[in-house]
Amino acid sequence: MLHRMQCDIVRMAGATIGSLLAELQTEDELFESAATLHAVEAQLLVMSQTLAHLAPELRARLHRIDWQGWGQLHHLLETGGQPRREAVWYAVRSLVPATLELVADLQKREPWWFGIDY
Secondary structure (H helix, E strand, O other): HHHHHHHHHHHHHHHHHHHEEEEEEEHHHHHHHHHHHHHHHHHHHHHHHHOOOOOOOHHOOOOOOHHHHHHHHHHHHHHHOOHHHHHHHHHHHHHHHHHHHHHHHHHHHOOHHHHHHH
């Protein structure tokens, strides 16, 4: 059940990021809008924190995720590290979509990871 909840958090944060970025046309638009950037970074932090706490067995099943990229982003967001424009843009253009795809793929291939256990 924990795995399902964690992956649901990752999916919801990813969907929120997608909604926030839906109207934007360029990278500059994101970084010129302080409110949107703040909201996107908050969701990226939720995703990175959740991914950092996945069980080792589940992380192993998701071995194609860019764990190093998520770790670096997590550090930058938690510490307020600068500059982070490149890291945030990489996350929204690559890390988030790839991670969501890999989680969805695992859920289709190995649904028992996402069952509800009592």
